[in-house]
Amino acid sequence: MVEHSGNKAVIIVSGGLDSSGVAAFWKEKGYSLYLLTFNYGQRGAKEIESALRIGKHLGAVEHKTLDISFLKELYGSSNVLTDESREMPSRFERSIVVPIRNAIFLSIATAYAFAIKAEIVAYGAHLSDQPYPDCRPGFAKLLAEALNLGDIDAIESKSHPRVNIWSPAIEGLTKEEMLKISFNILRSRIYETWSCYLSGEKQCGRCESCLNRKKAFRLAAIPDMTEYSFSEPFTES
Secondary structure (H helix, E strand, O other): OOOOOOOEEEEEOOOOHHHHHHHHHHHHOOOEEEEEEEEOOOOOOHHHHHHHHHHHHHOOOEEEEEEOOOHHHHHHHHOOOOOOOOOOOOOOOHHHOOOOHHHHHHHHHHHHHHHHOOOEEEOOOOHHHOOOHHHOHHHHHHHHHHHHHOOHHHHHOOOOOOOEEEOOOOOOOOHHHHHHHHHHHHHHHHHHOOOOOOOOOOEOOOOHHHHHHHHHHHHHOOOOOOOEOOOOOOOOO
16 A cells, blocks of 8 residues: 555546545545546546546546547447447447557556656556456556656656556455445445446446446445436346
């Protein structure tokens, strides 16, 4: 665990359970929050609204929403999260993996951290995310090493601190374990988060992310008060 030193934390907040919980976690530790939310052309853009609400509730010093929706053009029809013509799967498949999305997010977040002299960059990857390569601890640790080398002269001259990339996965936490921590901080606000890969009136309750949300609440033994269009509880397939 990185110890508190009264510094700043840059948190990537999508608006979902995990990243919102990470922001609450670092706020609880006494860090000043500098939040980043990305529009990368995702079909579930409604999550941005949730991210902004959570950021306001947590009293973020700054909350920047960055438009990098040009990525949608790069991914083309290869990715179901950005291509509206494709059917959204209810179980994990390769089409859900947005290629090195977290590398892009973390690189931007680290540049921001260097600019404001923040020591922590955090995102919501957890141990249950292991099918996603850029959510694994080894990926984050190697990326942190490379990014710090990218401004090593300034770090060695004490112009700004070395950046530590943190995630629940690095801490050894599963989705449901992180949910327990964040629920104890956010309480009913946790139900204002948005996990769905789509942007309907309610969260769909059928996509892979909604099913993972339902499963996390069940495993954490926390009532799921989320409103879903398809409201059947999670069951193992």
